[in-house]
Amino acid sequence: MVNRSDVHYFGAGPAPLPTAVLEEAAQVLLNYKDKGVGLCEISHRSPEANAILAETKQALITLLDIPDDYDVLFLQSGGSGEFSATVYNLVAIWVEKKRAKIAEEVGDNQDEVLARLRKVVDEELKLDYLVTGSWSLKASQEAARLVGAKHVNVAADARKANGGKFGAIPSEDQWSLTPRTAGGGPALVYFCDNETVDGVEFPAFPKSLEGDDAPLVCADMSSNFISRKVDVRKYAVIFGGAQKNIGNTGIAIVILRKSLLPPHATPASPDLLRQLNLSVGPIVLDYPTIAKNNSLYNTLPIFDVWVAGQVMLGLVNAYGTKRIGGQEEISNEKARSIYDTLDKYPDVYRVVPDKSVRSRMNICFRVHGGDADKEKGFLAGAEKKGLLGLKGHRSVGGIRASNYNAVTTEGANLLVKYLEEYAKS
Template sequence: MPERADITYFGAGPALLPTDVLETAAASLVNFNGTGLGLAEHSHRSQLASNIVNEAKKDLATYLDVPDDYDILFMQGGGSGEFSATVYNLVAVWVERRKQRILKDLGVEDNKQLPENVIKELQKAVDEELKIDYLVTGSWSLKASQEAARLIGPEHVNVAADAREVNGGKFGKIPEESTWKLSKNPAMVYYCDNETVDGVEFPRFPAVLAPKGVDEPIVVADMSSNILSRRVPIKNFSVIFFGAQKNLGSTGVTVVVIKKSLLPPTVANAEPSLVRKLGIPNGPIVLQYSTIAKNNSLYNTLSIFDVFIAGQVLKKSLNTFPNKVDGQQALSEKKANLIYAALDAHPESYKVVPDKSVRSRMNICFRVTHLESGIDDSEKTFLEGSVGVGLTGLKGHRSVGGIRASNYNSISLEGAEKLAKYIEEFAAKPRK
């Protein structure tokens, strides 16, 4: 049986965790800091739990240089839960802002009992103007747009860009920004910064979404699979969310970085009867950002153990890279370049799936064409051989097949070098 040190695991998630972090976490499960109780047994209402949450928030803000006018929330429900949460919360923000504009235009004071003419104007605005924009560049952004259509109706969802339209019906490119059909003043513009299934990553923040002053777009990004791997222009975003299980920690915690200006009560929690009258969705309270922020992420029973693991990963990263995320970015790019170079050196044996301009540093997706008997046999042989040399978790997503090497932060440079070497050696074998 192989030992942990013998394996380099390239699975897409839950991802590899640093061994020393796991050892610290394992000890804390039995007796945390001499309390006689394991960390999973301590109350989330305890000062101990609050300290763990606050320390993890502080370290994440330090590592990513999160500005003071943003809050950090620890939630549950994963990225899929945030597909819904962003709709619930930001549609409510849009309606609240639209209500305030109507009140100003009509010269009416804001109070609990809105006049019928205000409600009528607000209903008209919802029916005719409410839009959420989605940039669909892969499987996860597609699922996000579909969830929005389910919650508020397809008439309110605008797919501003669909990568399949410029890539023969498949994902693998990002359409030129000049072709995006963005709405006027949408409730939000959503995109997935890195698509794990399709190996597509935005090379940079889209220029067309840059802040423009008073009417700046509300930009939401799913960074579940590339957060902590490169510098993020936080100020350009209104909301960033990410599941912990790729680069931050273990499954069970979802992080939201949000502008504090979006947190005051909106019609969703201040006027639920108006929400019902307008026909917009009012989601579960555990997905309500203002409620979670008000309770410092401890409104309901948060998994403090998983927050602790995330905090330990952050401390390790801060100790490893004096220049914080910039150091990790340099390493991530070096590892990805090594693997892509090995693939590109053998076009007769491998085909990288996404276009070169949008290749993901985190999820390297490719097909193996080495054997004359066909791709399926070639990839089966490739995977069998990789396990034999301690490289595991390389099978592609079930929906697309192929090979996928997930090059998350926990993959060492030596692990990336080992994979690049195997890619070279497999290509050098005689074709059958």
């Protein structure tokens, strides 16, 4: 029998969870707070469920120092569902702003308002995407499916600057962002902060997206959530699936600027969107509805929220006033030691992404130039030492060591030791 303590898991998602959280989870699944029923069995509208939601939300607010003018939502969408949700919600806001402006100019002539609005949508509606890996590519493709390819502006495609493959981020002077003008600009600018498949991470927030007239920035942080400091104010929407750094599969977490919610902002009505041949999103992805109902419009998996909350509370208790900065220091050190070892043996290992954008979370490399048999041997040798989950994504192959928060320093050190032994053998 293999014990949990005998292995170190580097899978990219579902990812490892802190053992202490899993041990407690085993107990609450059977009997939550001595109530005689398990956590998966309690009502999502019970006082206990509301307390779990509040505690989990507060833990995230504390860790990332989220300002009061932001809300935190929990949805069952997963990260991929948020590809759609960001489009549905922010396009509806963009359309309503345009409609209101036209109505001010032409008055109550609804036929004229609709005619002019159709022209504005046809000519001006743009969604900017920075395509730096597999997930931002999927997000841009989903946007094109929902609103039409003519409205999607791929402002940067990393493959064009990297021999047709992902692994770099084009310099910002090469981006073709939709121009920002008074009362104009894209409905959103979208990027994936960390590309799980391709091992590419933005080293910092893009400078070209800063400023008072900055567009609505949506960032997918599924695989580097709560691993480093984030200036939340620079984003309109941050989202991430829980199953990598935060919890188990089942929920997505959204950090949303409250100015995008009623009464500050009003989305276009479903009837108007249909008249404009634009998609109407499902109610379970509608941010105003989810926010109004404290994430409980439909049956939220409270157990999944509880797990995420326990993980985040563990970090709050561990790092105190350092907040997420404490975890960032550890994440950076683990990644540094692994990358330094890979770089030490260039005849054996080749790190896939460019050094300037190497992910701290997903360390992607090839062994002996990508020789299939030797990479299989490398993986087999790792498994014998209890180092699991190192196989690269099926779409790109190779090796991938995911350095999530629950990967201990001991686990990272054992991987480094194996990298050394393999290279020398």
